[in-house]
Amino acid sequence: MIDKLIQIIDNEDKKNPMTDEQISSILKISRxxxxxxxxxxxxxxxxxxxxxxxxxxxHDFIEKDTxxxxxKLCAILNKSGxxxxxxxxxxxxxxxxxxxxxxxxxQVKTTNYRKNMIQNKNxxxxxxxxxxxxxxxxxxxxxxxxxxxxxxxxxxxxxCGSTGVGKSQLVEQMNEFARKVxxxxxxxxxxxxxxxGDNPQLLVSQLFGYxxxxxxxxxxxxxxxxxxxxxxxxxxxxxxxxxxxGQEILFRIIDKGEFxxxxxxxxxxxxxxxxxxxxxxxxxxxxxxxFRRRIxxxxxxxxxxxxxxxxxxxxxxxxxxxEAQRINKAFxxxxxxxxxxxxxxxxxxxGQLRSDIQVTCAKSFLNLISxxxxxxxxxxxxxxxxxxxxxxxxxxxxxxxxxxxxxDKNIEIDYKKVCDDQSSVFTYNVYDFIENRIEELKCQNxxxxxxxxxxxxxxxxxxxxxxxxxxxxYYGMSxxxxxxxxxxxxxxxxxxxxxxxxxxxxxxxxxxxxxxxLHIGSAVExxxxxxxxxxxxxxxxxxxxxxxxxxxxxxIEIINMKLNMNFPEDEAGFIALYLNKFLxxxxxxxxxxxxxxxxxxxxxxxxMLEISQSIIGIQHGxxxxxxxxxxxxxxxxxxxxAAKKIxxxxxxxxxxxxGSLISFGTLITRDLGIPTKxxxxxxxxxxxxxxxxxxxxxxxxxxxxxxxxxLERVLPRSFRNNDDTQINLKKKVIVTTCVTxxxxxxxxxxxxxxxxxxxNYTDMEIIPVGLVEQNGDMNEKIENIRLKNKIVAIVGTVNxxxxxxxxxxxxxxxxxxxxxLLINSINMKELKPxxxxxxxxxxxxxxxxxxxxxGSKEEIINIMARSMERKNxxxxxxxxDILDREDxxxxxxxxxxxxxxxxxxxxxxxxxxxxAVLKNPILWEEGNKVDxxxxxxxxxxxxxxxxxxxxTIKNTDLIExxxxxxxxxxxxxxxxxxxx
Numbered sequence: 001m002i003d004k005l006i007q008i009i010d011n012e013d014k015k016n017p018m019t020d021e022q023i024s025s026i027l028k029i030s031r032x033x034x035x036x037x038x039x040x041x042x043x044x045x046x047x048x049x050x051x052x053x054x055x056x057x058x059h060d061f062i063e064k065d066t067x068x069x070x071x072k073l074c075a076i077l078n079k080s081g082x083x084x085x086x087x088x089x090x091x092x093x094x095x096x097x098x099x100x101x102x103x104x105x106x107q108v109k110t111t112n113y114r115k116n117m118i119q120n121k122n123x124x125x126x127x128x129x130x131x132x133x134x135x136x137x138x139x140x141x142x143x144x145x146x147x148x149x150x151x152x153x154x155x156x157x158x159x160c161g162s163t164g165v166g167k168s169q170l171v172e173q174m175n176e177f178a179r180k181v182x183x184x185x186x187x188x189x190x191x192x193x194x195x196x197g198d199n200p201q202l203l204v205s206q207l208f209g210y211x212x213x214x215x216x217x218x219x220x221x222x223x224x225x226x227x228x229x230x231x232x233x234x235x236x237x238x239x240x241x242x243x244x245x246g247q248e249i250l251f252r253i254i255d256k257g258e259f260x261x262x263x264x265x266x267x268x269x270x271x272x273x274x275x276x277x278x279x280x281x282x283x284x285x286x287x288x289x290x291f292r293r294r295i296x297x298x299x300x301x302x303x304x305x306x307x308x309x310x311x312x313x314x315x316x317x318x319x320x321x322x323e324a325q326r327i328n329k330a331f332x333x334x335x336x337x338x339x340x341x342x343x344x345x346x347x348x349x350x351g352q353l354r355s356d357i358q359v360t361c362a363k364s365f366l367n368l369i370s371x372x373x374x375x376x377x378x379x380x381x382x383x384x385x386x387x388x389x390x391x392x393x394x395x396x397x398x399x400x401x402x403x404x405x406x407x408d409k410n411i412e413i414d415y416k417k418v419c420d421d422q423s424s425v426f427t428y429n430v431y432d433f434i435e436n437r438i439e440e441l442k443c444q445n446x447x448x449x450x451x452x453x454x455x456x457x458x459x460x461x462x463x464x465x466x467x468x469x470x471x472x473x474y475y476g477m478s479x480x481x482x483x484x485x486x487x488x489x490x491x492x493x494x495x496x497x498x499x500x501x502x503x504x505x506x507x508x509x510x511x512x513x514x515x516x517x518l519h520i521g522s523a524v525e526x527x528x529x530x531x532x533x534x535x536x537x538x539x540x541x542x543x544x545x546x547x548x549x550x551x552x553x554x555x556i557e558i559i560n561m562k563l564n565m566n567f568p569e570d571e572a573g574f575i576a577l578y579l580n581k582f583l584x585x586x587x588x589x590x591x592x593x594x595x596x597x598x599x600x601x602x603x604x605x606x607x608m609l610e611i612s613q614s615i616i617g618i619q620h621g622x623x624x625x626x627x628x629x630x631x632x633x634x635x636x637x638x639x640x641x642a643a644k645k646i647x648x649x650x651x652x653x654x655x656x657x658x659g660s661l662i663s664f665g666t667l668i669t670r671d672l673g674i675p676t677k678x679x680x681x682x683x684x685x686x687x688x689x690x691x692x693x694x695x696x697x698x699x700x701x702x703x704x705x706x707x708x709x710x711l712e713r714v715l716p717r718s719f720r721n722n723d724d725t726q727i728n729l730k731k732k733v734i735v736t737t738c739v740t741x742x743x744x745x746x747x748x749x750x751x752x753x754x755x756x757x758x759x760n761y762t763d764m765e766i767i768p769v770g771l772v773e774q775n776g777d778m779n780e781k782i783e784n785i786r787l788k789n790k791i792v793a794i795v796g797t798v799n800x801x802x803x804x805x806x807x808x809x810x811x812x813x814x815x816x817x818x819x820x821l822l823i824n825s826i827n828m829k830e831l832k833p834x835x836x837x838x839x840x841x842x843x844x845x846x847x848x849x850x851x852x853x854x855g856s857k858e859e860i861i862n863i864m865a866r867s868m869e870r871k872n873x874x875x876x877x878x879x880x881d882i883l884d885r886e887d888x889x890x891x892x893x894x895x896x897x898x899x900x901x902x903x904x905x906x907x908x909x910x911x912x913x914x915x916a917v918l919k920n921p922i923l924w925e926e927g928n929k930v931d932x933x934x935x936x937x938x939x940x941x942x943x944x945x946x947x948x949x950x951x952t953i954k955n956t957d958l959i960e961x962x963x964x965x966x967x968x969x970x971x972x973x974x975x976x977x978x979x980x
Contacts, residue, residue: 005037014053015081017046021853025920031853035293054082058092062099070096126177130169131318132311140299144170147274147297148178153231154274156254156294158239160283161301164351167278170301171235174276178233187232189225193241200243200846205262207242208249214263224261226253229273239277240286243846244867245968247291250275254294265966285876288863290854304349309342309401316341317411319354320378323361324413329368330375331361331413337378338411343397344390359384366487366525433462434536456536460577486521493520493562497555504551513619515578520559523574527565535570537577545576552576594694594701595646596621598687599639599664600657605682612687618695621687622646626661636664643668643676651675651701653690655682677705706910732826733765733789735782737796745770748796748810755819761826765789793825809905839945839979842938846871847914848968857924857933858883861900864914864935874937875907882935890925893950895959898924901936908937913946917962917971932959952978 004027012018020038024031043049054077061076062068068076073096074089089096127133127141147155157174159167175188196203201215209224226234236242242250253259254275258268275295283292304312316338324331337360346352363382380388387394434455441451494517501512526533535541542549552575556567598605598621605623613619622642626635643652652674654665665676679686686708693704734752738745745768756764769781778800785791794800794807806825813822847867854860865879881902885891891900902908914935921929938946952958958978965971 002037002041005034005043006041009043009049013081015050016083017049019046024853030856030859050082054084055092055095057082058096059099062096066100126180127173130166130173131314132307135311136302136307140170140301143297143299144174145177147299148174149181153272154178154233155297156275157277157297157299158283158292158295159276159278159299159301161278161280162303162347162349163280164349164353165301165303166350167301168235168237170299171233171276171278175233175235178274187229188235189229189232190235190237191225192237193246194238200245201262203241203243204246204249207236207246208259209261211261211263214261218263221261226259226271226273227269230271231273233274233276236275236277238279240279240281240283243870244288244849244863245846247288248849251291251294265970285866288866289859290863304346304353309403312342313338315350315353316357319357320361320411320413323358324376327361327365327376331378331411332375333378333411333413334380335410336380337383339398339403340380340383340387340391340394342403343394343401344387345393356384356387363487434459434534452536456540459535459537486517489563490517490521490524493559496558496562500554500558501551504554512578516575519574519578523567523571524559524563524565527567533568533570533574535573538570538573541573541576545580548576548579549573551579593620593648594650594699594704595643595648595652596655596687596690596694597624597639597642597646597652598622598655598682599624599626599635599661600682601626604657608682608684608687611684612691618691620691620694632661635661636667639664640668640671643672643674647672647674650699651677653677653679653694653701653704655679655686655690657682675701677701679705679708731765731789732792733767733785734822734826735785735791735794735796736766736768737778737794737798737800738768738770745796748813751810752795752813752822756823759819759823761823764826793822795822839948840976842911842913842945843915843972843975844871844873844912845968845972847873847912848917848971849915850917850919850966850968850971852919854918854920854922857886857898857900857922857930860916860918860922860933861886861935864916864933868912868914868935868937871912873908873910873912875909878902878907878937881907890928892924892928892930893953894928895953896921896929896931897934897953897959898930898932899934899936899950901938905939908939911938913938913949915971915975917965919963931963949975949979 005023008018008023008026020031020034024034027034038045057077057080058073061073070089074084077084077089127144130137130141132138133141144157147157159170161167175186178186191207193203196206205215205218205222205224207224208226209222210218212218212221249259253271253273257272258270260267260269277295279286283298304315320331320333341353341357346356348355360378360382361376364376364378367382368376437455437458438451441454446454494513497516498513523533549572552572553569555575556569556572559565559567598609600608600623603625605625609621609623613621622645624635624638624642626632639654646652652668654661654668654676656664656678665678668674668676679690689708690704693699693707736745736748736752738748749766749768752766753764756762767785769778769785778798782791782794782800782805791805794805795810795813796807797810799807799809808818808822813819847864849864849867851860854863861882862879865874865882868874869876869878882900885902886900890898892898914937916933916935918931918933921931924930934949936946956978958975961974961978962971965974
């Protein structure tokens, strides 16, 4: 293979060397393999192989005519045998301009660009503010510099590391370095893929732009961030959340410097950008192989735990200095505090370390105000509680490193210069805005009345932005952490305020709790420092928001009473504005929302709900407890009353801990007409997920229920749907199935009887049936059984797909709590299978992909399976299931089509058919190439639908039509045309 590669390159057209893709087509191997072999042999890329020849030609033509235009130069080069576009020629702009300036004294080489960049003698001084640049991070800094310096716009880079290790800081320093060495501004665009992680289409459209009409709401053409980053850097944080379509567009940019906006098919856009991605995840399993291989530089930042102790000490010292600069006070830090920060377990790395230091300083600052001292005494009592809990661990670690005496070494810091760092919760609030804005307007010589009017008009918008910032930044913050930040007295006050609000207005948006804590904390601090509180919008607020202002006055009374202070009406005006924004939000939320009721024996339900509400930051849901000796009828009255209270028009989800409560859903639907669904064996994870989903305006009862079903640690068959049919009083039976009705079905019957006997279910009748029997087919016999009996479940090797009757494969019964699930189905009439899906419902445009180059069937299966996994259709092991099935026999079905699938359903979450269109066919099995791959994740309820597609593939020219499509949406539309 290596000899053939060398032979091809030796014999190629030197003016137009062959690309890796062209070579891969000749050698019948993947482009990636060609690239790998070429690099092993030290052979440059096709562009570098023609570089010298092309530059000599450019030199000769410009020497003849120094005023030649780029367009004409391009035409002459093409006429002389080079195949090059004006865009390609643009890469030699620096070289061409130097030639045109007739700078003939020095021979211009391809390395000039790099030489110009590295002329700065002080290059080693950059990255100095990153602690560890000459220590544990030295090799990382060198790699980052090399990536930035590489001609012409740097090498694409992937930065890996746990949360808080400093990935963003490194990227910012790389941009600063690029600006200094290139001596010009370098566009720097930051995009967090997680912000749109739940909406892949919106993510792709934000990143690459879109064409008018490409989706609902696309009212005009829009530039993407990739275009804004042209000739600069695009930083993609949490790049693992970028969907596969986005990754495919990126590696087209990496390969060819071109892309198309969403919805465009006839326009190719050019871009020159250095892409930097950051991720906390394993790149091997969370990024496409084809994308990952195109990123030449991989930087892995070590965790704080892996860094030397001396560097951690430097980081701690730096953060304390920043806080001292901010407060403009001298710091006295006890050795015990230093030891604690040096050795405590800090899973959030540098980010958490800084946050914990800020919390400590904030608590100490409150003491400073109370004591009226000039020096902040930072003591062991000021540490966050989660650090205090680690004292024995901290002591042991200090002893291990023989640094126990560090607690005797106190530190004093005295910095006067104020640092403009606004990362502390106390550095910005609505009061700061008013004061700063007034000073700004005074400097503009505005009149006093005009100033008041302007600030009044701007205040509400500013407060909205402030609310949004606080809500997003402190979303889900626990009360423990709030106490660390604002103090216990403020949290206690807001606890009382919360109770008052609940009695005044009923259900509230729980995120107002965080906002009020932080705002009231700032207000209290302001009053204690003797600063005045003035509200320029007070009269308007009193008139416009009468209800909110009335409630705000009550809140002021609570604060005054608790703290023995005297807050003015102006403060009530601010609180009224907060209330108005959250009441408006609550109205929108409460108008239509899925109700959540948790019912358990004992107080477990209350504990789970309180924990979940605290974490998620949403005050929603009702917890009901049932005593062990309490009758179900008594509990049902409580549940019915709770259902009336929490019903918001979208139905109610009941989470219960025992099968005896499972009938409540049916009764609620019957008595109140409210749609319900039941989840059995509730745990805190389920409550968290249910609350989180219920807060989304687009959430439905079904979508929340399905979301819970997808939790990997909860088996789907432990969930029970309910409907409003009456409880069947017929005798309950179980049916077992196999091909013949004898043999295996009878063995299954005996196994089940044995298991049920152990559980004291001795009166259950089990009836074996077969797929082929002399006295009629399987379904007919089962329907006859249903006439006289209530079939609670079917277990066996053949799924008869009986409507309203749950089916369990014998393998499932013997594994994964199967007997428990079967007993649950005996106790309740739910556990019915999903209805047979419409064929169109089995397709998702997000997992329909076009490939112009792919190496093998294993690679295509891997890419598609991972896409299906990211969309929560299958579990991670689904890929291995397909390969196991492929080993048994090829899934090629003729006509250039393969249908890889698994032999069993255990790792399928919900049915789907993924589609891969291969523009260059690949060998699937000996003698047969494939153009189209349908990856099947189907259960028994969707097999009929696939048979319809199979017949269409076999009996029409669907495949030939699909091969001509150039985007995923067109592929889907074409398939739908044929299956109408």
